[in-house]
Amino acid sequence: MKFYPAQVDAIAEALQNIFQNGTYADREIARILKADKRRGSKDRAFIAEHTYGVVRYYRLYAHLAGGEPREKSDYWRLVGVHLLLQGHVLPNWREFAGLNMADLQEDLGAARAERVLRESIPDWLDELGEQQLGADWAPTLTALNEQAPVVLRANRLKASPTEVQTALAADGIVTELLDADALRVTERKNLFRTQAFRDGLFELQDFSSQQAAPALEAEPGQLVIDACAGAGGKTLHLAALMENKGRLLSLDIHGWKLDELKRRARRAGVTNMEPRPITSTKITKRLTGKADRVLLDVPCSGLGVLRRNPDAKWKLYPDVIDRVVAEQADILSRYSRMVKPGGKLVYATCSVLPRENEQQVAQFLASDAGRGWTLEYSQSYLPQRDGYDGFFVSRMSLTE
Numbered sequence: 001m002k003f004y005p006a007q008v009d010a011i012a013e014a015l016q017n018i019f020q021n022g023t024y025a026d027r028e029i030a031r032i033l034k035a036d037k038r039r040g041s042k043d044r045a046f047i048a049e050h051t052y053g054v055v056r057y058y059r060l061y062a063h064l065a066g067g068e069p070r071e072k073s074d075y076w077r078l079v080g081v082h083l084l085l086q087g088h089v090l091p092n093w094r095e096f097a098g099l100n101m102a103d104l105q106e107d108l109g110a111a112r113a114e115r116v117l118r119e120s121i122p123d124w125l126d127e128l129g130e131q132q133l134g135a136d137w138a139p140t141l142t143a144l145n146e147q148a149p150v151v152l153r154a155n156r157l158k159a160s161p162t163e164v165q166t167a168l169a170a171d172g173i174v175t176e177l178l179d180a181d182a183l184r185v186t187e188r189k190n191l192f193r194t195q196a197f198r199d200g201l202f203e204l205q206d207f208s209s210q211q212a213a214p215a216l217e218a219e220p221g222q223l224v225i226d227a228c229a230g231a232g233g234k235t236l237h238l239a240a241l242m243e244n245k246g247r248l249l250s251l252d253i254h255g256w257k258l259d260e261l262k263r264r265a266r267r268a269g270v271t272n273m274e275p276r277p278i279t280s281t282k283i284t285k286r287l288t289g290k291a292d293r294v295l296l297d298v299p300c301s302g303l304g305v306l307r308r309n310p311d312a313k314w315k316l317y318p319d320v321i322d323r324v325v326a327e328q329a330d331i332l333s334r335y336s337r338m339v340k341p342g343g344k345l346v347y348a349t350c351s352v353l354p355r356e357n358e359q360q361v362a363q364f365l366a367s368d369a370g371r372g373w374t375l376e377y378s379q380s381y382l383p384q385r386d387g388y389d390g391f392f393v394s395r396m397s398l399t400e
């Protein structure tokens with residue numbers, strides 16, 4: 001394979017910004033790609049793939065390259081290590097001087113014997129994972145370093161899964177039907193450029209994440225609240241399950257996320273959704289005892305979706321997890337009050353930590369706020385066992 005200095009330089013620049021300026025990998029890659037519009041699709045894919053590749057194994061590569069990178073030239077060397085370990089032959093460039101597979105092999109065996117290096121994870125996070133998940137942690141960690149499958153959700157407001165399959169086949173995109181409305185794409189292609197996407201026939205949504213909205217058992221005609229709606233992945237699914245009938249209130253503390261949701265809802269043909277930014281506690285207090293169903297897709301550590309956002313492991317700290325756990329408990333206790341007697345609540349996260357999942361729900365049920373609530377269903381998803389993102393869904397009902 002032929003490499004170009006401009007490609008490696010773009011990756012090194014992205015990495016330096018991610019690791020030294022704290023930018024998010026997805027935004028940084030988008031910025032770099034936007035900065036030079038002359039790049040072709042192969043070039044763009046190369047930059048994105050290999051930036052993520054280095055982010056995923058940053059600790060291992062920094063160890064093999066001889067230490068934490070500081071200058072842009074050090075990030076070039078991380079890219080060099082990555083390309084060598086991917087089986088490529090490095091071009092004879094000054095920036096890669098001294099990097100060769102024979103030398104890497106010498107250190108690789110010892111490095112791979114240590115899980116924190118092999119899987120590239122901060123020590124504290126490895127300890128926390130082990131303490132929380134026991135024997136499940138090691139295979140979870142390995143699976144979280146693999147490339148995520150691409151899964152779609154057919155938008156039933158516009159098309160059945162087989163109709164989506166046919167529409168995508170016309171664009172040369174092959175899919176296989178999974179369960180319910182889910183389809184898996186068998187070969188990576190740019191789905192956003194397809195007519196089927198522009199027409200709102202499907203959304204990109206991981207299979208695990210597709211379990212949250214159906215778990216709520218929302219029915220057409222009900223008042224349903226998606227209280228942490230964000231850009232609306234679950235709202236769009238709920239609207240489809242409600243067949244656009246009834247009221248669907250989508251709340252979030254960040255109004256700009258709801259703006260994105262409005263755009264997506266228009267494309268998806270959703271007509272029963274009302275976005276409502278949470279500008280004060282009055283917004284949720286006014287809804288006390290009103291909703292048939294409430295979905296709490298709460299903010300979380302994101303440890304279940306490291307395959308998609310590998311930089312999260314470098315941006316998390318113990319106090320960030322403590323803060324997020326406290327926020328989840330607060331959201332559960334306050335927002336559960338919006339459910340009316342006889343109604344239901346789903347609590348979901350994209351984390352694999354019991355602290356954010358089962359333990360959080362158990363604490364809620366044992367608290368004053370949890371009086372009258374019964375746990376109906378609880379399921380955690382692990383990537384190595386279930387094949388998709390790490391995720392957690394639980395449903396509770398309130399007595400009449």
Ligand SMILES: C[S@@+](CC[C@H](N)C(=O)[O-])C[C@H]1O[C@@H](n2cnc3c(N)ncnc32)[C@H](O)[C@@H]1O
Pocket residue numbers: 227228229230231232233234235251252253254257278297298299300331
């Ligand atoms: C996991 S994300 C939601 C993803 C979204 N449900 C989806 O499917 O695309 C959690 C969301 O909770 C929002 N959030 C954080 N604190 C909140 C709070 N106190 N009340 C409501 N939303 C909150 C965040 O802005 C974020 O959009």
